[in-house]
Amino acid sequence: RNGSYFRQVKTQFGPIKVQVPRNRKGEFHQHTLPAYGQHTDTIESTVIQLYSHGVTTREISDLIEKMYGSYYSAGTVSNISKQFASQVENYHQRQLSDKFF
Known part of the structure; x- marks a missing residue:
């Protein structure tokens, strides 16, 4: 209703444009990006977590x-996950406790 504005955020894999909603009372607080920050790695860590849990790149x-109003292609997601493939592999090969068997 009050519109939105776009912020340019620099990530490890290049800049992206994020759409941020406006509100009159100032009650909306975005928790994924810092208030006035222009650099974050939150998006990349989100991609890695989702990929390690078996969510497809698309x-x-x-x-x-x-979630962010920005576009990451499936290829970009794949490139991010390849860079952190060892973390994903370690997650899949971890020891499970006896309660899972």
Whole structure:
């Protein structure tokens, strides 16, 4: 209703444009990006977490677009996940406690 504005945020994998909603009373606080910060790695860590839990690259791309208003292609998501493939592999190979068996 009050519109939105766009912020340019520098990520590890290049700049993206994020759509931020406006509100009159100042009650909306975005928790994924710092208030006046222009650099974050939150999006990349979100991509890595989703990928390590088995979400496909296209689904991650759609989620990022819905959550942040920015577009990451499935190829970009794949490149991010390849860079952190060892973390994902360690997550999949971890020891599970006996309650899971």
